[in-house]
Amino acid sequence: MTAADQRWADALAAARLLQTLPFALGGAHVRARPGPQRDAWLAALRTGLGGATPVCRAPAGAGADALLGGLDLAATLASGRPAFGEGLLKAADGGVLLLPMAERLAPDGAAVLAAVLDQGRLPAGPAGGHPVRLLVIALDEGADDERLSPLLSARLALLLDLEGVRPGPAGVAATSAAVSAEAAAGALCRASAALGLDSPRWPLHALRCARALAAADARPLNEGDLALAVRLVLAPRAICAPAAAGPAEPAPPPSPEPAGGAPRPESDGPGAGSLAELLVESARAVLPPGLEPEAAAPTRGAAGGAGRSRGALQRAGGRGRPAGTQARPPRAGERLALVETLKAAAPWQAVRRREQPPAPGAQDRFRVLRGDLRTQRRRRPAEMTSIFLVDASGSAAVARLAEAKGAVELLLTRAYARRDEVALVAFRGTRAEVLLPPTRSLARARRALADLPGGGGTPIAHALETAHLLGLGCRARGRSPTIILLTDGRANVARTAGVDPMDDAEAAARAIAAAGLRAILIDVAPRPRAEGPRLARALGARHVALPRVEAGRVVAAVEAGA
Amino acid sequence: MAFAYPFSAIVGQEEMKRALLIAAVDPRLGGVMVFGDRGTGKSTAVRALSQLLPPIRVVAGCPFNCAPDRAPCPVPCTRKDGRAGSRAVPVPFVDLPLGATEDRVVGSLDLEAALSTGVRRFEPGLLARAHRGFLYIDEVNLLEDHIVDLLLDVAVSGESVVEREGLSVRHAARFQLIGSGNPEEGELRPQLLDRFALSVEVTTPAAIEDRVEIVRRRDAFDRDPQAFVAMWQEADAQVARSIARARRRLERIAVPDEVLALGARLCSELGADGLRGELTLMRAGRALAALGRGESMTGKDLAAVAPMALRHRLRRNPLDETGSSARIARALEGLLSA
Numbered sequence: 017m018t019a020a021d022q023r024w025a026d027a028l029a030a031a032r033l034l035q036t037l038p039f040a041l042g043g044a045h046v047r048a049r050p051g052p053q054r055d056a057w058l059a060a061l062r063t064g065l066g067g068a069t070p071v072c073r074a075p076a077g078a079g080a081d082a083l084l085g086g087l088d089l090a091a092t093l094a095s096g097r098p099a100f101g102e103g104l105l106k107a108a109d110g111g112v113l114l115l116p117m118a119e120r121l122a123p124d125g126a127a128v129l130a131a132v133l134d135q136g137r138l139p140a141g142p143a144g145g146h147p148v149r150l151l152v153i154a155l156d157e158g159a160d161d162e163r164l165s166p167l168l169s170a171r172l173a174l175l176l177d178l179e180g181v182r183p184g185p186a187g188v189a190a191t192s193a194a195v196s197a198e199a200a201a202g203a204l205c206r207a208s209a210a211l212g213l214d215s216p217r218w219p220l221h222a223l224r225c226a227r228a229l230a231a232a233d234a235r236p237l238n239e240g241d242l243a244l245a246v247r248l249v250l251a252p253r254a255i256c257a258p259a260a261a262g263p264a265e266p267a268p269p270p271s272p273e274p275a276g277g278a279p280r281p282e283s284d285g286p287g288a289g290s291l292a293e294l295l296v297e298s299a300r301a302v303l304p305p306g307l308e309p310e311a312a313a314p315t316r317g318a319a320g321g322a323g324r325s326r327g328a329l330q331r332a333g334g335r336g337r338p339a340g341t342q343a344r345p346p347r348a349g350e351r352l353a354l355v356e357t358l359k360a361a362a363p364w365q366a367v368r369r370r371e372q373p374p375a376p377g378a379q380d381r382f383r384v385l386r387g388d389l390r391t392q393r394r395r396r397p398a399e400m401t402s403i404f405l406v407d408a409s410g411s412a413a414v415a416r417l418a419e420a421k422g423a424v425e426l427l428l429t430r431a432y433a434r435r436d437e438v439a440l441v442a443f444r445g446t447r448a449e450v451l452l453p454p455t456r457s458l459a460r461a462r463r464a465l466a467d468l469p470g471g472g473g474t475p476i477a478h479a480l481e482t483a484h485l486l487g488l489g490c491r492a493r494g495r496s497p498t499i500i501l502l503t504d505g506r507a508n509v510a511r512t513a514g515v516d517p518m519d520d521a522e523a524a525a526r527a528i529a530a531a532g533l534r535a536i537l538i539d540v541a542p543r544p545r546a547e548g549p550r551l552a553r554a555l556g557a558r559h560v561a562l563p564r565v566e567a568g569r570v571v572a573a574v575e576a577g578a
Numbered sequence: 579m580a581f582a583y584p585f586s587a588i589v590g591q592e593e594m595k596r597a598l599l600i601a602a603v604d605p606r607l608g609g610v611m612v613f614g615d616r617g618t619g620k621s622t623a624v625r626a627l628s629q630l631l632p633p634i635r636v637v638a639g640c641p642f643n644c645a646p647d648r649a650p651c652p653v654p655c656t657r658k659d660g661r662a663g664s665r666a667v668p669v670p671f672v673d674l675p676l677g678a679t680e681d682r683v684v685g686s687l688d689l690e691a692a693l694s695t696g697v698r699r700f701e702p703g704l705l706a707r708a709h710r711g712f713l714y715i716d717e718v719n720l721l722e723d724h725i726v727d728l729l730l731d732v733a734v735s736g737e738s739v740v741e742r743e744g745l746s747v748r749h750a751a752r753f754q755l756i757g758s759g760n761p762e763e764g765e766l767r768p769q770l771l772d773r774f775a776l777s778v779e780v781t782t783p784a785a786i787e788d789r790v791e792i793v794r795r796r797d798a799f800d801r802d803p804q805a806f807v808a809m810w811q812e813a814d815a816q817v818a819r820s821i822a823r824a825r826r827r828l829e830r831i832a833v834p835d836e837v838l839a840l841g842a843r844l845c846s847e848l849g850a851d852g853l854r855g856e857l858t859l860m861r862a863g864r865a866l867a868a869l870g871r872g873e874s875m876t877g878k879d880l881a882a883v884a885p886m887a888l889r890h891r892l893r894r895n896p897l898d899e900t901g902s903s904a905r906i907a908r909a910l911e912g913l914l915s916a
Contacts, residue, residue, distance in 0.1 A: 040800055080675070123720070127675045134621065139675060167717065201797060205789045214782040215615060223797055330824070345678070363687060393724075533579040 035064035038228035044151035048178035070111035113349035126165035128346030212255030407503035422567030478525035505547035614780035670711025718757035732806035751849035
């Protein structure tokens, strides 16, 4: 069975499991664009749900109002009494809530759902405290940096990725040995650790999933349940590839062992360890591609856990989108929140009519006063992203990198006031590498910067291309990127063989200028040379000569240019 | 009936549990900030704690949780009739959801009353409900700025002033702010951070055995909450008794001058900003002493609370990798050996 077939078989098994309404699992996070795979999966899910099970489909980007139900404006105005609409959560009670375009879910919506899944009842409000049990199926169509809120995703036990699967017939489950709950807990914790998942949340989800699988067939827990639970819960979230099994295991590095700790079969009996290994092996085929073994990614081993996911990128789920309303009239350039304004004015109509009766014969109108006006709040559009592009080649690399690192951290410490982001790209040898995707988090930055290698060739063209793409990505998220290039400008590695590296770098620089991305070139050549200014001209960038890089002066240059 | 996970069944996380107990003993302390990864039992611990506290007496039907002996309410407590009795209620525990609107937080016009009777009446918000209890904000670092400003204002003054929609209401809102957040997802503004008396860092347990134990206990709770809660009832009752005893003893705990001096030296050594650090050291240390057996606060109590009281108040040098906790430990060592 190929990996794609296996994923589809697992997805069908997940659908069958969800049909038994295992509320303890929270639901499923389904990554898939609309298409035949997703339709086939949803059809498989629906056919098994009894007619009596409510299945509600939320509107895209649903907020707390839609989920909890709020004042029904039309009904309230018509009746003159407050009429509350039934929220989606109540409607889906005892069944399934489908969230299409879950990556666009408003932050308050995600928070409400997370709270409801945690506590099993509605938060305080019009229908506060009402117990609610439901499964959330979040259909996440997001790409790259737009994903379902981690707040919600963490509460949904199952994670299915339907991209690239090929719908086919379901496989036949093999019979397997029964497992005690005690052994299962141990094996799942070890399997989680082997996949780089440190938080106890994940093995717990997996155990709940395995239990639900066994309960669905009304039989005791067996190894097959655990293996499937690992594939549905743990494998898609894996952060690092498990170490190869058997004697070919690579020797651990001499540095202290990552705090996550590899599974140690000897620590409590041979059974738990070998079962964990078995589970990890069964999941190997469906691991996300491109995972590194833990030994190769030492900086990721220690802290983190679930929160490591995507950091600041997912914050608030989108830019320039509505972010609540404020009780004040809109100023220039702002938008009136019409529905909120009407809601504010609605209760007063009776009072206002009584206090100021309409002129005889005149038609009575809906009365909106200044105090009713609500303004739509939006995220500030002018948030900056500074993309540091640091030359890590040659002999001066170490000192230069240390100062660039200092500059990144200095900028970040000011970031919480200004809501700026910082990214870091280092280039050496033949390639540029994004060491730090745009982030506002000092903690994340520190870890990414902890050990920057230096030395080798100077592939400026590739570095500029990388920064160019990053910059366009930032702009697409509504931020304004600035590229800060720290180099002496002497390119000696081109993107393709046979091209003059300097010409290649200039071409890449001109592409950035043509795209209208702002750039600053900080020239770190010890003596003035022609290459730096030449590159700056092609970039359309300011040229700042700083033969001895100092973090403070880099920051000053960036802030002067911003 | 829903069962809450018992406080004493939480595996590890000793510093967080200690900080929460200290906050429970001295409600005037002013809040705990819990930093850490998701899924480390932050919310579980805070929720579990509120269940352990002795019930409070409030004016019956008062939406502001007014204490009977403090009557009359400082505000038009509209739902209270003249001769209201009092009743015991559990310590309020209010969740402030991330997406909460200003209306929800401070309260707004009571729609029902406005529509049916045409009367302007105030519908209290989450701040009023949290009075004399806990206000819990998960992911506090992702909270909207204007809500944060509002919370700061109320946390300082202890009262909430509402001037909107033709309403003018002023009511007491003194609560323990419990925040949680993951520093990887955005830093907390220093102004807000300073509001929290204590801060603790929780991490995912490193030992596999601890994780297995967490999963086992949680699984047992999932399957039979009633039996699980019953199993931990005695341990929880013991914690509850020690909180109650510490509350009674708190005022009698003496703070010797040399301990005060030690605290002052520690703060100046570390360059911790403001007097708030020293005050918190003293209060938290006293609460810890009250939880123990002694009659006065000792240098040991001070050393035990110093990391959580000062960690978030140190001025940070972005180029210094040394964690705040390590700096505090170093300074303490120097002072205690001197």
